[in-house]
Amino acid sequence: MNLNTSKSILIALSLVTACLGVVTLAYAHGDVTPQAVDTHELPKLGAEWLEANPYKGNPTAIRIGASAYNQNCARCHGLEAVSGGIAPDLRHLPTDAATDEYFQGSVRRGKVRNGNVYMPPFEGIMSQEAVWALRSYIVSRHIED
Secondary structure (H helix, E strand, C coil): CCHHHHHHHHHHHHHHHHHHHHHHHHHHCCCCCCCCCCCCCCCCCCCCCCCCCCCCCCHHHHHHHHHHHHHHCHHHHCHHHCCCCCCCCHHHCCCCHHHHHHHHHHHHHCEEECCEEEECCCECCECHHHHHHHHHHHHHCCCCC
């Protein structure tokens, strides 16, 4: 086998490997089975969804939210909320009450565009307490742009 043939084979194998990596990333995005979150340590909030996060800054909520994030969000949004590029970096979300309302709506209903599921809906899987604990964790990871 000559040098040019060896280089051609190496390039071909590299391309196949790269394509398989892209397919794996595409399949992984949104391919998450939502997991329930244990919130028994948090005060109950009732059936009516709040517009603003009542647990902001609560250390217990942040701890529970970190667990919820790792179980449900890290695969797409990145470990410790540091995005690897598949989904938005949630550390850049504003920390105001208007964003709280947007956040809880997004988590509850998920994200679908043109019939493609980008994020599964978590309503019925995550309680209001779990969503606000999740938001508390993400706010604790906030970085300014």
